[in-house]
Amino acid sequence: MSGLPSGGPPRLTPDPRPPLFMLYRLYQPEDFPALYAVEELCFDPPWRFSRSYMRKIVRNPRSATWIAEDGADLVGLVVIQWSAGQEDLAAYIETIEVHPAWRGRGIGSELLRRAEKSARAAGACAIGLHVRVENATAIRLYESHGYTCRGREEYYYARQPAFLYAKLLKP
Numbered sequence: 001m002s003g004l005p006s007g008g009p010p011r012l013t014p015d016p017r018p019p020l021f022m023l024y025r026l027y028q029p030e031d032f033p034a035l036y037a038v039e040e041l042c043f044d045p046p047w048r049f050s051r052s053y054m055r056k057i058v059r060n061p062r063s064a065t066w067i068a069e070d071g072a073d074l075v076g077l078v079v080i081q082w083s084a085g086q087e088d089l090a091a092y093i094e095t096i097e098v099h100p101a102w103r104g105r106g107i108g109s110e111l112l113r114r115a116e117k118s119a120r121a122a123g124a125c126a127i128g129l130h131v132r133v134e135n136a137t138a139i140r141l142y143e144s145h146g147y148t149c150r151g152r153e154e155y156y157y158a159r160q161p162a163f164l165y166a167k168l169l170k171p
């Protein structure tokens with residue numbers, strides 16, 4: 001028995017999208033305009049970070065910013081920070097965002113894996129993040145990567161409720 005349905009093998013529908021050759025690398029200061037352009041595409045005010053806040057977090061020496069690049073275009077980013085303490089070091093995902101035209105193709109997942117790798121390398125034992133309660137897409141991304149909901153804050157983003165998610169990192 002081949003296990004195939006009667007009538008022969010299923011027809012494969014060609015994927016119209018070009019193959020995904022994505023470069024993942026750490027942020028460089030000259031990336032800032034392109035990075036902030038993605039922020040502007042992904043978030044409307046009041047959810048959008050200001051330029052100055054974004055500059056501050058990507059310059060933090062206790063942070064890592066990974067970007068996804070398709071040729072010359074920056075199409076996604078993640079910023080993760082960690083605290084200064086030595087014991088019970090925790091990391092925090094400030095933002096993860098993928099250009100709308102590139103979503104649903106695994107880029108967010110790969111950026112999340114890279115952020116976790118940086119947090120582990122910095123000695124973090126856990127990662128936390130906030131996500132707006134109605135952001136089902138991001139919640140699915142986090143849950144599929146082992147993050148669990150640890151609480152809800154009623155007035156987090158622009159006085160809107162957010163869930164707190166966290167994941168313990170294995171050494």
Ligand SMILES: CC(C)(COP(=O)(O)OP(=O)(O)OC[C@H]1O[C@@H](n2cnc3c(N)ncnc32)[C@H](O)[C@@H]1OP(=O)(O)O)[C@@H](O)C(=O)NCCC(=O)NCCS
Nearest residue numbers: 042096097098103104105106107108109131137138140141
């Ligand atoms: C959240 C975000 C970063 C995900 O990026 P992405 O590249 O599309 O993610 P992936 O392709 O790696 O998908 C990862 C998971 O997310 C979920 N997901 C992705 N696209 C989805 C969609 N359109 N609908 C529902 N779930 C979706 C799925 O669980 C998916 O896992 P699967 O591939 O096993 O189904 C992207 O949607 C985004 O930039 N959103 C706007 C910014 C934002 O809200 N960031 C989060 C702030 S807390």
